[in-house]
Amino acid sequence: MGSIYQEAPPLPQDLKVRIQNSSMVFPSKQTERKSLFxxxxxxxxxxxxxxVHFFASHKDFPPDIVVDRLKKALADALVAYDFFAGRLKLSPETGRLEIDCNGAGAGFVVASSELELDQIGDLVYPNPAFAQLVQKNKDFLEPGDQPLAVFQVTSFxxxxxxxxxxxxxxxxxxIGFTTFLENLAALAASKPLAATPCHDRRLLAARSPPCVTYxxxxxxxLGHLAVPGAESGVFEASAEDLDFKIFRLTTxxxxxxxxxxKASATGSxxxxxxxxxxxxxxxxxKALSAGDDPNRSSTILYAVDIRSRLNPPLPRDYAGNAVLTAYATAKCEELERWPFGRLVEVVSEGAERMTDEYVRSAIDWGELYNGSPxxxxxxxxxxxxxxxxxxxxxxxxxxxxxxxxHRKDIILYFPPDDDEVVGGGGVNVLVALPPMEMQKFLKLFHEFLN
Known part of the structure; x- marks a missing residue:
């Protein structure tokens, strides 16, 4: 099928972004002060x-008009999504992390670039310089204040x-963020909310007492070693030099x-x-490129939306996190020997495992132990x-x-720009690995695909 990975195109490393002003956006109406579980x-x-969300120029909406519209829409959205204007804190009574819905506001930054949009390269290819388009300094107005949402509009x-x-x-x-963006867009168009978010996160509270059945x-x-907010396991940044490539899979x-x-599957x-x-x-x-031990076990993790898997189901517009990590495990010799259909079935079993009771058991596990994927x-x-x-x-x-x-142990899927909106079936896969492992990955990828 030919080469389907893309080498890095010429990418500007400096987008020549200048911050013009920074401010806070507060809810447009007074909201109730409360702690959100x-x-x-x-x-x-x-x-x-x-x-980062890129937009072409629009004659009726130059960037300064967009800034005004977006700030007003965000202020209105912070009424319906009051937690975005809040701050994380530890409950003095329980020691649990919660959100203090105190109306302290979301960050808003206005910036400009000396470049034109077409000069920043292939938007689909992940350019580390895109980080210049997102405000990382959360305490840019008041030291120690950490907004839970910061928006930056950069004009080209x-x-x-x-x-x-x-x-x-x-x-x-x-999924919840997509609904938030739909509501933000509706408010920017002076329309009512597209959907009313459900904020009752106690729908996913642990049982009392917790009951781990799986x-x-x-x-x-991680036991007592766990530090709230610390990255661990697959979320850790690698200190290794990593090569990264985009694998473009077409429909x-x-x-x-x-x-x-289908030709080699044994199940549905x-x-x-x-x-x-x-x-x-x-x-x-990924597993076979990491070493030559056929008896080594490999586990892959991926997120599953649990909204429809609970009994009763969660509201479709549940605004919190309603995803859990599914897993599949096999030995490397099995991953190499199994027919492809069997391997697909093992992956699919991870999502099938997510019944109401399994989800409740995982949530209860989290009540008893500090942990991570x-x-x-x-x-x-x-x-x-x-x-x-x-x-x-x-x-x-x-x-x-x-x-x-780049994370060695995180594989990223994202849509190609030519069919994301129209529902095409293609996907881009970002892989970051040490150079020797990347060479093995490339070879295996082409062998298995052809």
């Missing part, structure tokens, strides 16, 4: 998520602009893999989804979150992407 899922995800010389967003993952998951090898018990590639999986063909077959391929290549590799999928489908008054984004900080 965080579930055990929320508490584990105590780190920031950074994304062509009239296009980027909206960089940094939010604490304790606040929402990807073993949870996907969770690592044709994915259909080819589906056919191969319904398990053979695009996500499962890409994850099976990536897992096989436990595996060799974690898949973080932005593939079908739908950020680029959000319709703002100034149009849909030209492209949306996370700000990438």
């Amino acid at each position: 965080l579930s055990n899922i929320d508490r584990v995800l105590n780190f920031d998520v950074e994304s 010389n062509c009239g296009g602009f980027a909206i960089g967003m940094s939010t604490s993952h304790t606040t929402v998951d990807g 073993s949870h090898p996907e969770l690592l018990n 044709h590639n994915i259909n080819h893999l589906k056919s191969e999986a 063909a319904a398990r053979i989804t695009g996500f499962n077959i890409v994850t099976a391929l990536v897992w096989r290549c 436990n595996g060799e590799v974690l898949v973080s999928s932005w593939w079908r979150l739908g950020f680029a489908g959000v319709e703002y008054p100034w149009g849909k984004p030209r492209y949306c992407c996370p700000v990438v900080y």
Whole structure:
């Protein structure tokens, strides 16, 4: 099928961004002061998520108009999403992490770049310089104050602009953030909320007393060593020099893999989804590139939306984190020997495991132990979150992407820019590995795909 990975194109390392002003945006109406309970899922995800949303120029919406519209819409959104204007704190009574919904506000930064949008390179290719489009200094107004959401609008010389967003993952998951963006876009267009968010995070509270009914090898018990907010396990940044490549799988590639999986599967063909077959391929290549011990076990982790898996189901517009880590484990010799269909089935079993009782057991496990995801590799999928489908008054984004900080043990899926909105089946896979492992990964990837 030829070469389907992309070497790094020429990328500007300096986007020549200058900060013009920084301010706080407060809720447009007075909100109730309260402490927001965080579930055990929320508490584990105590780190920031950074994304950049690029927009082409629009004659009716130059960047200064966008800034005014966005600030007003954000102020209105902070009424419905009061936790985004709050601050994380430890409860003096329970010692649990919670959000103090105190109306302290969200950060807002206005910046400009000397470049035109078309000069910053291929938007799909993760450029570390995109970090300049997201404000990292959270205490830019008052030392020690850490907003849970900071927005940065950066205008380009062509009239296009980027909206960089940094939010604490304790606040929402990807699905919840998509709903937030849809509501923000509606408010910017002077329309009512597109959906009313559900804030009752006690729907995912642990049972009393906690009752762990399953073993949870996907969770690592850190005991007294756990530090709230500290990255551990697969979230740790690697000190190694990493080579990284983008693997572009087209709809044709994915259909080819589906056919191969169906031909060798022993169970239901319904398990053979695009996500499962890409994850099976990536897992096989990642595990076998890491060493030559056939008896070594490899575990892959990936997030599963649990909203519809509970009994009763969570509201579709549940605003907190409603994802849990599914896992699949196999020995390297099995990953090499198994037919592809069997490997896809093992991946799919991770999601099938997520019944109501399994979810409740995992949440109760989190009540008893400090922990973090436990595996060799974690898949973080932005593939079908739908950020680029959000319709703002100034149009849909030209492209949306996370700000990438390379992690050896995190594989990132994200949509290609040519079919993200229209529902195409292609996907881009970002892999970062030490150079020797990357060479093995490349070789295995092409062998298994062809």
